[in-house]
Amino acid sequence: MIRKFKSSDLATILGIEKEAFPKSPYNRFIFLYYAHIYPDSFLVSLYKDPETGLKKIGGYIIFYPQGHIVSIAVDPAYRRRGIGTELVEEVLKRTKGTARVEVRESNEVAKKFYTQLGFTLQTVIPEYYGDEDALVMVRNRYE
Ligand SMILES: CC(C)(COP(=O)(O)OP(=O)(O)OC[C@H]1O[C@@H](n2cnc3c(N)ncnc32)[C@H](O)[C@@H]1OP(=O)(O)O)[C@@H](O)C(=O)NCCC(=O)NCCS
Known part of the structure; x- marks a missing residue:
């Protein structure tokens, strides 16, 4: 399931970001900036953990509305399960x-x-x- 970013997602997103881009992770201000200027173009994917049944944030994508992808990252624990593909396909759906x-x-x-x-x-x-x-x-x- 994909939905818009909420500020309560921030801590999880920052954790995913640090693991995905250890050399130059975005900080909280950058994420909040994008959420403010492009609230419809900052999306998170909710992933249902098969073991616990709980929904967790699997990854995020930020893009400019015309389709320029700014950043995408998936939690290392949930990679190779189609989450990244789902996020990019959501962008492509919106940009034809x-x-x-x-x-x-x-x-x-x-x-x-x-x-x-x-x-x-x-x-x-x-x-x-x-x-x-x-x-x-x-x-x-x-x-
Ligand atoms: C790139 C990234 C977003 C992919 O997310 P993901 O959810 O694991 O991707 P998917 O499961 O949708 O993978 C789709 C396809 O991409 C390719 N792919 C993904 N990860 C791969 C890997 N580690 N090795 C080789 N191919 C890979 C495969 O073709 C895969 O299809 P398959 O699993 O059927 O073989 C994720 O690896 C990530 O967060 N990387 C760190 C951050 C980053 O580099 N972001 C992109 C910056 S431009």
């Missing part, structure tokens, strides 16, 4: 299939993930991350 994302050149998992979702390499932005180039991956006609 069009999206764009920057990916660290070394992030092999993300490159495979987006390729599997139909994204292709559009261009490379040198030193986008300071220490590394970004691959711009797009789906459909994103300019």
